[in-house]
Amino acid sequence: MVLMKVKSKKMTNEEIQHIVSSWSDTLTFSEEDSEFLNVEVPVDELHKICSQLKSNSDLKFDYLFCVTGIDWGEDLGVIYHLESTTFRHAIVVKVKTSDRENPTMDSVSDIWYTAELHEMEVYDFFGIKFNNHPNLKRLFLPLEWQGWPLRKDYVDEENMIIK
């Protein structure tokens, strides 16, 4: 039952970009300052693009190995690191939202189960809400915790570790 018997065809970043860019014209690609191909996806297209990334038979990004929440100062965002266990090529999906009061995006936990826990972590630290997440609540911090600690504008006089 070893899965990886499919003919291995690792794609270059250009080939991946070629396929992905045909799905939507709102995507921006970049390879600058990163070892992976980065694709920036608008918030409302996140779920659609992600499910295509997984189901496309030439790409098969079935392994979501890292979900990182990030605060770019102006925008909040999430970075998804994806790899294909069949072909071993990788892509980084970035999604940004400028709404700091009520940042919301679609959950990808129905595409990759692992996202369920990692999105809870992102919610815990950045306050990004994920639509259709089965159980969105604080993961590490106490449920009554106020604020989103990993945001750059977070202030906590008592427990602040960055002075």
Place this chain on the structure above:
Amino acid sequence: MIETIHNWLYSIMPEGAASITEMVLIATAYLALFAIAGLYLVYLERKVAAWFQLRLGPNRVGPFGMFQTMADALKLVSKELTSNDRIDKLLYNLAPYFVIVTALIALAVLPFSEQLQAFDINIGVFFLLAVSSMGVIGILLGGWASNNKYALIGAMRSGIQTISYELSVGLSLLTMVLLTGSLQLSEIIEVQRTGGWLILQGHIPAVIAFMIFMIAGTAETNRAPFDLVEAESELGAGFHTEYSGMKFAYFFLAEFINMFIIASIAVVVFFGGWLSPFGITDDITWFPQMLWFLIKVLGIIFLMMWFRWTFPRLRVDQLLTLEWKYLLPINLVNIVIMAIVIWLNLTL
């Protein structure tokens, strides 16, 4: 000496009072003796465990740590008895006594030597089985009254476990009773004086019966690999989670006395009780028969400790599968074989 005390008591008192006094004296002696013996079994367990586990075991209090368990007992006596608020007070307090008292009652019929047997009744084996299975009521009460989910799960497991394995203990002993024709423990030993140990007399069926008895007996005493009642990696401490101090110590001590009882039954029924092997010390009049009994019992207890420190624990459904699907049918067939063996007079 016992004779002297007996005569003296009857000379100074009316008959009824004397016999009551005598019983009280014997009971006190047994209690004192077995409280100490239980402590030393705990010590033995800890030492055996240490040998198996490349450790030293208790070695600080007294020579070779001999007084370690004494010190532990003293500590337990002096500890506060804590409990949570919502316990069923009566049952909660009753449970440890139930367990320890039933364990101690069973001691009465054990024949330590030809003379030393407190209570030689003609239904000895039956009495032992009946009494030893009563201890589970204490465990059930303790688990139920503690108002703790872990304790409750432990107690319920204990219930199913004891009820199931009771059958195998009983049937495997019944197999041997076919051979002896008597339930009286002194009679059973008497049979073995001439014919050799029962495990040899009954050859294959007896060996099977012994193996089943050891498995079921280990399960009866809730020891590993059948320690689901207090499976610490699953249930914390199981049924005695909410007990502290001396009440906990009663449960603890009862486990070891029960182990002693199971081992004693095995010795009496399978290994000739206080009889010496091949009669090697029969001619030496000063040699205490009790020593043979104790050596054999300690041998069996060592075996049970060996089980405990080697085997992983069974799961609860596997425990029941083992009993109902394997041990019980084998046991029933074994009784028939034994009956045939006796009928055809094939015994050694």
Place this chain on the structure above:
Amino acid sequence: MEPTVKSNIKTEEYFINMGPQHPATHGVLRMMLTIDGEIIKNVEPDLGYIHRSIEKMCERDSYQQIVHLTDRMDYLSSHINNEAVCLVVEKALEIDVPERVKVIRTIIGELTRIASHCLWWGVMGMDVGALTTYFYAFRDRELINDIFEETCGARLTMNYNIPGGLMFDIHPNFVKRTKEFIAHFKTKIPEYDRLLKGNVIFQKRTKGIGVLSPEDAISFGASGPVARGSGVNCDIRKIHPYSAYDLVKFEEALQTDGDCLARYKVRIQEMWQSLSIIEQLIDNIPEGDTKVATKAVIKLPKGEYYQRVETARGELGCYVNSTGTKNPYRFKFRSPGLSNLGVINSLATGSKIGDLVAIMATIDIVVPDIDR
């Protein structure tokens, strides 16, 4: 098995807390179980009892300091965690460390893996009720710790790696004692296997219990022995070799059953493979420097860097987002434990309490690694 007997007795599911103080949870993990009798209906892990906000602290610290924080994540593979941070810094600075450093890092990394699996083996036995395994495992793990103590000065949280190389050279006894350990441990692994895997009860407790399908393993982001027990090739040492793993020959430990026994076998196989890796390297440690000089204040060039390493528990990822200052803008650890923990509900649902303990043992959870 679902009970088929119909009964008028009303039964009810109930809720039970396993942990945070519980012998089976290996630390302060709390599992909220919904149980029907002995059968588990739902498992919900409650995390954060040992959360120390390491990622936030990283934004305050310099890169040299961050290395030392990672010890406290998965403390059983502390060396490999250190290595991950060092590798990502070296990647960003484009430092090529000397061969000697790579080889020593690999050897110590593999020793760490053996020590971790050793501990796991002991605890695995204890969780299924065989108490003696713990002491056997600790006896042998102690020898590895002694080697570490001599070379690194510490036994558990070693801090031997620094960005650019190693803190100092290996101890003169290192090679000799490592060889002694390999010879000793080769006789012990079969013993381990006989004691646990050779036991019928152990097989009954693990075979067919907690089966994880390969598709689920990938989707849950499981890595390390958990995924490899289901037949998923996910060994970072093979896929994206780092340090000296491209110099050695070893097989990726794979089992296809996906149950607890398969995960057990994978870890035993991995111990053999680790021994073989060390054997290939221990006689050929190249001469040379043990560090490349770095600036006292390390500033990573602007950009994003990612490094994946294989710890004893699975894939550890370090994501660094640098703006060119001496502190990272964002430092994210992709911990193997958190993703591996995700599988627990799907594995344990429908099994017994005793099975949950076995499943948790084979997932091999280290709580500080999950909570960070």
